[in-house]
Each structure stands twice: as structure tokens, then as C-alpha cells.
Amino acid sequence: MKIDVLSLFPDMFKGPMGESMIGKAIERGILNLKITNFRDYSKNKHHDVDMPPYGGGAGMLLQPQPLIDAYQAVQKQNQASGIPKGKVLLMDPAGKRFTQHEAEKLSHEKHLTFVCGHYEGYDERIKSIVTDEYSLGDFVVTGGELPAMIMIDAISRLIPGVLGDKQSAPTDSFSMGLLEFPEYTRPADFRGMKVPSILLSGDHQKIRLWREKQALKKTLLKRPDLLKKKHLSLKQKHMLSDIKIDLRDHQD
Incomplete structure (x- = not known):
């Protein structure tokens, strides 16, 4: 360009x-x-x-x-x-x-x-x-x-070749209509703050689902307006419903 x-x-x-x-x-x-x-x-x-x-x-x-x-x-x-x-x-x-x-x-x-x-x-x-x-x-x-x-x-940064990892831009906050899920790196335990165990499991399917749910939760808590514009799949709607129930139970 x-x-x-x-x-x-x-x-x-x-x-x-x-x-x-x-x-x-x-x-x-x-x-x-x-x-x-x-x-x-x-x-x-x-x-x-x-x-x-x-x-x-x-x-x-x-x-x-x-x-x-x-x-x-x-x-x-x-x-x-x-x-x-x-x-x-x-x-x-x-x-x-x-x-x-x-x-x-x-x-x-x-x-x-x-x-x-x-x-x-x-x-x-x-x-x-x-x-x-x-x-x-x-x-x-x-x-x-x-x-x-x-x-x-x-x-x-969205032009092919600018970023080192071609997957970085598509998973950015807002690119998917949601905020980006939380991420962690080594060490697994930093001063008592531990990386979620699922990320250490090696089960990529479970990790993908966890990330999707965390992105929905983060968006709900920080930018709920984005959810009104986002076309959610049936699976994502169920996830969001579960998240709201979890948050309500936690508040109670």
C-alpha cells in the first residue's frame, strides 16, 4: 500500500x-x-x-x-x-x-x-x-x-505480511464483533496467580470453546453494546445465557 x-x-x-x-x-x-x-x-x-x-x-x-x-x-x-x-x-x-x-x-x-x-x-x-x-x-x-x-x-497491521502471525489480526478485539479473550504465557503460576488449567490441558477443542465463552463474557461485562450488533449463533446464545446465570449466582 x-x-x-x-x-x-x-x-x-x-x-x-x-x-x-x-x-x-x-x-x-x-x-x-x-x-x-x-x-x-x-x-x-x-x-x-x-x-x-x-x-x-x-x-x-x-x-x-x-x-x-x-x-x-x-x-x-x-x-x-x-x-x-x-x-x-x-x-x-x-x-x-x-x-x-x-x-x-x-x-x-x-x-x-x-x-x-x-x-x-x-x-x-x-x-x-x-x-x-x-x-x-x-x-x-x-x-x-x-x-x-x-x-x-x-x-x-491488517495488510498481509505486516504482522508476524497471520492469525493475530483476525482475533483482535472488534474484528470478530467481540472483545478478545484473555490470554496467558509462562510461568503457569506467577506469585499465586495461576493460568486457567484448561489452557494447559492440550485439548484444543476445549480451549477453543473456553476462549469463545471468555470473549462473550468479557464483551458482556465491558462492552454490552457490541452484543446488540453481533449476530450470535445458537451455540453462542446458549453460552451467553450460561454466563449470565453464572454471574447472577456469583452476585447472590
């Missing part, structure tokens, strides 16, 4: 995007990440990219010219290399909520462009190049760089 980022602060991406799985994926050529500073495309002598809003108001707005010109220049370079246009994603608190499902959809794209806003906001005409607007939640951060990095990480 080719990922372009339009940002006023390209150095913010050096550490997070150069480490761990993402950094290794870039080294191996699975990901091609390019950060473009759209200030370089400003046409005024001071290289300003922001101006006060028409009609008055607090703060400064990003002007459309530097950002759109930067986008068009990057697109021209990509076109010459045979890279498709792809989706253009604007980081915006008013955008649709970014979820695991959205990450899975975007992971199938060949090319993504992230537009990172800053200051008080942006001129509405910047949206002329945007295909999708995304928000991480009902809060506001200083710029779009951190949300873009989180989205890039969530999307990239």
Missing part, C-alpha cells in the same frame, strides 16, 4: 512510523509511506498557510491553495509511477467514527492519502479533494497528525 500524508509537521511521523511492525513493513516494502509538508507549496513570500476567517471569529483557518496544490503535485508524481488515486481521508472531529470495521475496509485499498488539519480549522473548499472524513471520538486535538498515525497503524 502507498500512503501519502499531507502535514505541516512531518517530523512528528518519524518516530512512531519508523518503529515496531510499521517500521519493519516499510523496510520490507510492504508499505510505502511519504510525508509531504504542504507549507512548501505556499505561494506567498512568508510561506503562510493560514488566515483569519471571513466574518470574524477566533483562531486561524488553513487556506485551500497550499494544501490542494500539494495534493495535486503528489497525485501527479503517483500517476507517473502508476499508483492509483485512492481515497483521500480528512482528519476531522465532525467526521464518521473510525472503527475496526472501517480499518478493515481501508486495508484493501492500494493508495490512501491523509490530510492533517491544524489551527482552528480549515477553509471548507479543502473538502473538494476529500473522499472521506474520519474522527477518533468526540474530542478535539491540536492537529490531525496523531489521529492519522493511529489510523495508519490500525489499517497497516
Whole structure:
């Protein structure tokens, strides 16, 4: 996947995007990440990219010219290399909520462009190049760089070859519509806290059923809203009923 980022602060991406799985994926050529500073495309002598809003108001707005010109220049370079246009994603608190499902959809794209806003906001005409607007939640951060990095990480790890174990991503929380089951490693007994005996049994069928039940229990306790959206099998419905009875008996 080719990922372009339009940002006023390209150095913010050096550490997070150069480490761990993402950094290794870039080294191996699975990901091609390019950060473009759209200030370089400003046409005024001071290289300003922001101006006060028409009609008055607090703060400064990003002007459309530097950002759109930067986008068009990057697109021209990509076109010459045979890279498709792809989706253009604007980081915006008013955008649709970014979820695991959205990450899975975007992971199938060949090319993504992230537009990172800053200051008080942006001129509405910047949206002329945007295909999708995304928000991480009902809060506001200083710029779009951190949300873009989180989205890039969530999307990239779903691309085949990025993670060392191809089974890691499909079993993540939210990928199956449930939270991930609890996991344990050595030692089997750590200061009196013991690994559930079933995980040491070697019976893979029982382990699979235990994990499925634990995922349902964890989701019920922490994110019951997910169960309302999840299509449960008859077996899972019976499991959930047993879990509720166990929890009720434990409370009594």
C-alpha cells in the first residue's frame, strides 16, 4: 500500500512510523509511506498557510491553495509511477467514527492519502479533494497528525505480511464483533496467580470453546453494546445465557 500524508509537521511521523511492525513493513516494502509538508507549496513570500476567517471569529483557518496544490503535485508524481488515486481521508472531529470495521475496509485499498488539519480549522473548499472524513471520538486535538498515525497503524497491521502471525489480526478485539479473550504465557503460576488449567490441558477443542465463552463474557461485562450488533449463533446464545446465570449466582 502507498500512503501519502499531507502535514505541516512531518517530523512528528518519524518516530512512531519508523518503529515496531510499521517500521519493519516499510523496510520490507510492504508499505510505502511519504510525508509531504504542504507549507512548501505556499505561494506567498512568508510561506503562510493560514488566515483569519471571513466574518470574524477566533483562531486561524488553513487556506485551500497550499494544501490542494500539494495534493495535486503528489497525485501527479503517483500517476507517473502508476499508483492509483485512492481515497483521500480528512482528519476531522465532525467526521464518521473510525472503527475496526472501517480499518478493515481501508486495508484493501492500494493508495490512501491523509490530510492533517491544524489551527482552528480549515477553509471548507479543502473538502473538494476529500473522499472521506474520519474522527477518533468526540474530542478535539491540536492537529490531525496523531489521529492519522493511529489510523495508519490500525489499517497497516491488517495488510498481509505486516504482522508476524497471520492469525493475530483476525482475533483482535472488534474484528470478530467481540472483545478478545484473555490470554496467558509462562510461568503457569506467577506469585499465586495461576493460568486457567484448561489452557494447559492440550485439548484444543476445549480451549477453543473456553476462549469463545471468555470473549462473550468479557464483551458482556465491558462492552454490552457490541452484543446488540453481533449476530450470535445458537451455540453462542446458549453460552451467553450460561454466563449470565453464572454471574447472577456469583452476585447472590
